[in-house]
Amino acid sequence: MSIAVWLPLLLPLLAAPAARRLADALPPRTAALLLAVSAVLLAACSTAALGLLAGAGALRLPPVAALGHLVLPVVGDQVTVPAACVAAALLTAVAVALVHAVRRHVLLADRARRNAEQVGTAAGDLTVLSDARPDAYALPGRPGQPGRIVVTSGMLRALDPAEREALLAHERAHLSGRHHLFLTALALACACHPALRLLRAPLSYALERGADEAAAAAVGDRRLAALAIGHAALAGRPAPRPYAALSVATGPVPRRVSALLSPRAARTPRAIALLLAAVVTLSAGCALYAAVDLHGSIEVAQGEPR
Amino acid sequence: MPEPSVGRRPSGELEASVLAALWAADGHPLTPADVQRELGTALARTTVTTILARLYEKGSVSRTRSGRGYAYLPVQDSPGLAARRMRTELDKSTVDDRGTVLARFVSGLGPDDEKVLRELLAQAGGPAAADGGPGPAAAGAAADGGTGDGGPR
Numbered sequence: 001m002s003i004a005v006w007l008p009l010l011l012p013l014l015a016a017p018a019a020r021r022l023a024d025a026l027p028p029r030t031a032a033l034l035l036a037v038s039a040v041l042l043a044a045c046s047t048a049a050l051g052l053l054a055g056a057g058a059l060r061l062p063p064v065a066a067l068g069h070l071v072l073p074v075v076g077d078q079v080t081v082p083a084a085c086v087a088a089a090l091l092t093a094v095a096v097a098l099v100h101a102v103r104r105h106v107l108l109a110d111r112a113r114r115n116a117e118q119v120g121t122a123a124g125d126l127t128v129l130s131d132a133r134p135d136a137y138a139l140p141g142r143p144g145q146p147g148r149i150v151v152t153s154g155m156l157r158a159l160d161p162a163e164r165e166a167l168l169a170h171e172r173a174h175l176s177g178r179h180h181l182f183l184t185a186l187a188l189a190c191a192c193h194p195a196l197r198l199l200r201a202p203l204s205y206a207l208e209r210g211a212d213e214a215a216a217a218a219v220g221d222r223r224l225a226a227l228a229i230g231h232a233a234l235a236g237r238p239a240p241r242p243y244a245a246l247s248v249a250t251g252p253v254p255r256r257v258s259a260l261l262s263p264r265a266a267r268t269p270r271a272i273a274l275l276l277a278a279v280v281t282l283s284a285g286c287a288l289y290a291a292v293d294l295h296g297s298i299e300v301a302q303g304e305p306r
Numbered sequence: 307m308p309e310p311s312v313g314r315r316p317s318g319e320l321e322a323s324v325l326a327a328l329w330a331a332d333g334h335p336l337t338p339a340d341v342q343r344e345l346g347t348a349l350a351r352t353t354v355t356t357i358l359a360r361l362y363e364k365g366s367v368s369r370t371r372s373g374r375g376y377a378y379l380p381v382q383d384s385p386g387l388a389a390r391r392m393r394t395e396l397d398k399s400t401v402d403d404r405g406t407v408l409a410r411f412v413s414g415l416g417p418d419d420e421k422v423l424r425e426l427l428a429q430a431g432g433p434a435a436a437d438g439g440p441g442p443a444a445a446g447a448a449a450d451g452g453t454g455d456g457g458p459r
């Protein structure tokens with residue numbers, strides 16, 4: 001095994017900023033797909049690389065070698081014992097992070113669903129919570145069940161009837177587009193490689209933009225959709241919001257409103273798209289090469305003729 | 307403000323719009339005529355009446371006599387308490403978690419966002435853009451659990 005096995009671990013550092021730049025220039029749906037798919041591919045490759053490194057190291061242990069029917073020591077592989085130990089530790093950390101992410105995810109979704117069922121007033125696909133604080137979100141359903149739109153009474157009162165329709169259309173777009181799957185995929189990818197966290201904000205933004213466009217199409221008025229978002233965001237003031245710490249110079253909400261009011265034609269930066277494609281392919285190629293290489297070494301060590 | 311397009315839609319979506327209108331009325335019972343006015347003329351009065359009757363049968367709304375018909379109110383048990391408990395539970399979960407499960411309509415505004423947003427809305431020229439939303443609603447939201455939620459049953 002050569003340098004190739006290390007590359008999938010490092011390439012996300014290059015690919016994440018490229019994907020971010022590219023998503024910025026693409027239409028929302030394409031951007032969301034690009035971000036989620038590249039994150040999952042990069043995470044899979046880096047995790048596979050960790051597995052290969054740890055596996056190659058494990059084969060040096062006599063019991064593992066015996067289990068693998070190795071009659072000779074594994075040769076032609078330059079994985080040092082410390083490197084394999086580090087890889088094994090990282091792999092364990094990834095496994096722990098994955099379990100943690102899944103557990104918290106399931107817990108939160110369950111809690112939100114249970115509470116919506118117990119305290120909300122339901123009609124059609126809407127659940128209203130009696131709460132003066134304005135809030136609205138799409139609550140994904142259990143597998144095989146449709147999701148629900150959850151809105152507080154405070155949010156409904158902050159919007160006029162036409163704006164309420166825009167809000168409902170926006171949340172319906174989240175549910176019918178199964179946007180939570182994108183978010184879940186990225187959360188799991190982030191558990192595998194921390195550099196992919198860079199893609200979280202762009203993915204959220206792309207999904208919100210997609211739902212905004214769907215809402216604008218459903219109510220037949222971009223300006224109305226923009227006003228609904230704006231009024232909903234300002235209705236939340238001055239209540240303290242836990243999200244406030246996230247924002248950079250100009251946050252996603254003004255950018256969404258601006259995008260609806262003055263749409264611009266997206267131009268794809270080809271160079272960045274090519275770079276990203278090259279990096280993801282290289283990452284997959286390296287992981288595959290390292291796997292084939294290790295497989296070859298094992299066969300040799302098993303005494304089989306090559 | 308253009309009419310919301312509520313004609314020819316799945317009945318679940320119509321029910322949602324009707325319930326939203328009842329809740330937005332802030333404790334005032336609405337007659338089918340009121341709801342129809344809220345949702346726009348594309349919807350027949352009989353359709354609204356049917357939907358309200360269906361919601362009443364499901365227990366989502368309560369009703370009182372009003373003239374020759376009924377006026378409707380959304381059903382809420384122990385106003386706000388349970389919802390607030392839920393909010394507290396959800397707020398406990400970290401930003402990352404909430405973001406991965408619940409796609410929210412609007413996230414928080416940064417320090418400069420409010421100014422930028424108000425300017426954008428003023429440019430869009432909405433009648434309510436200048437004060438950042440319909441007045442009573444904004445006040446009710448700010449009061450957080452004030453009189454708004456404890457309206458007549």
